[in-house]
Amino acid sequence: MTVLILTNEQDVTADMAVVELNAGGIPVLRLDPAELPGGVGVSGEFAHGAFHGHLSVGGRVVSMAGLRSVWVRRPGTPAARALAASDWLTEEASQSLYGMLRCTDARWMNHPDAARQARHKPWQLWLARACGLPVPATLITTFPRVAREFAERYPDLVVKPVSGAHPDGHGMAVPTTRVRPGEDYRDVAHGPTLLQRRVRKVADIRLTVVGDRLFAARARSEPQAEEADEAVVDVRFNDTAGPWRPVHVPRRVADGVHAYLTRAQLAYGAFDFAEDADGIWWFLECNQSGQFGFVEIETGQRIGRAVAEWLAGEPLGPAVESQGPDPAPHR
Incomplete structure (x- = not known):
């Protein structure tokens, strides 16, 4: 077949x-x-x-x-x-x-119906919290007054698109960026704006889940690079981040992402977390069709093989030669 x-x-x-x-x-x-x-x-x-x-x-x-x-x-x-x-x-x-x-x-x-639902960022945040994953305080609003009140409670914020799409429609990504000090938030009236408490992260985590198999990679962050006003805090645009290395998955996170995919009816998910100084993995998003190639190349984790075996519905023969170390098991 x-x-x-x-x-x-x-x-x-x-x-x-x-x-x-x-x-x-x-x-x-x-x-x-x-x-x-x-x-x-x-x-x-x-x-x-x-x-x-x-x-x-x-x-x-x-x-x-x-x-x-x-x-x-x-x-x-x-x-x-x-x-x-x-x-x-x-x-x-x-x-x-x-x-x-x-x-x-x-x-x-993933099934198109499940994938369509999984792309909605507000639903992602709600589901992650319901599955026991830590989620930073987040506001999506078109009311400037509400945005200002949120900023008073959480003075250190980042802003990101709700959909992840570029406004010019060219398929480009929009980086997550720190909100300027003294922002008056009048512009949120022109379109829904996602504001989120900034996690003072020490590392970025990409956790790729294929069926029931977990592949986690960690890229160390440079704290001083994120402290400047208007700094881009998005690992995709940070040349100083990395390199990506395999990392063990805490049991609470493993249980949470499995519950997330089960409830979302997804067979595959690429989760992004921000790790703080206390070792807490804060959920940022789950991309139901996220890339894994860069992780496999840098870490040697056999994600492509895991995907192939899930698609085949059976174990495959001898593995194709890896470019790096074997994946770290979760704990």
């Missing part, structure tokens, strides 16, 4: 799992919904009480009945590259592809 991977051609993180699946002799079909219609074809017949669906890409045709799993990794927007691209065609292509895939018995990483 075949593993279907929905992602773009430039997805190096997906490549790591594909290498493991190929080495294990597991058939893989990789396609980008952006190529539908055109480079990707889809067909489904509903007749006599049965459904028969097929996918084609690069001249290869695969029956949907033969799919063992679907990895929704970083797919493009359906029909985005069609000759007559339009919002209407995107909706038609999306409903056709994802609607037919829902008719199969394949396992999902």
